[in-house]
Amino acid sequence: MFMSPFKGHSGLKRIFNAAGYSFDGLRAAFTGEAAFRQLVLLNVILIPVSFLLPVSRVERAVMILACLVALIVELLNSAIEATVDRISLERHPLSKNAKDMGSAAQFVALGLIGAVWAVILL
Incomplete structure (x- = not known):
């Protein structure tokens, strides 16, 4: 078996x-x-604010989790972009798709923050 x-x-x-x-x-x-x-x-802004809000511990945890998920998604998006750029800086439809999908994932993650905070606070 091949091992890295x-x-x-x-x-x-x-x-x-x-x-x-x-x-x-x-x-x-x-x-x-x-x-x-x-x-x-x-x-840095939202997580401390969550501790100032009159929400339950579970709601606060979900609010913080949504924020951290967006950080994770951005790390993965950046990794995708770096990998695509490492392979080639040439414009290619598949490279564009990969970068656009990473960007879309981040867009959804940001929407998740907004949705979670809105549902809990409104």
Whole structure:
């Protein structure tokens, strides 16, 4: 069976390596992606606001979860864009589709924030 040369560590070393790669990804997203920084700012505002609102713990958790889902989707969208650009900067319909679908996913995630907050607060 073929094994990736990038795999092979196990135990605590693998966990530490994975955590390092995750922090590298967060750093890359924050420094290189304006949309990610904007979502971080939105989360910095909305999450504390959720603690000031007269909602149940479950409602607050759902409000925060919706905000975090948008961050996750933006990380995946940025990863798709980086991969497509790495393969080729040439304009191609499939590349456009991949980038547009990533953007659409982020649009839906932002709509999720709005819908969840609206349903809970209104």
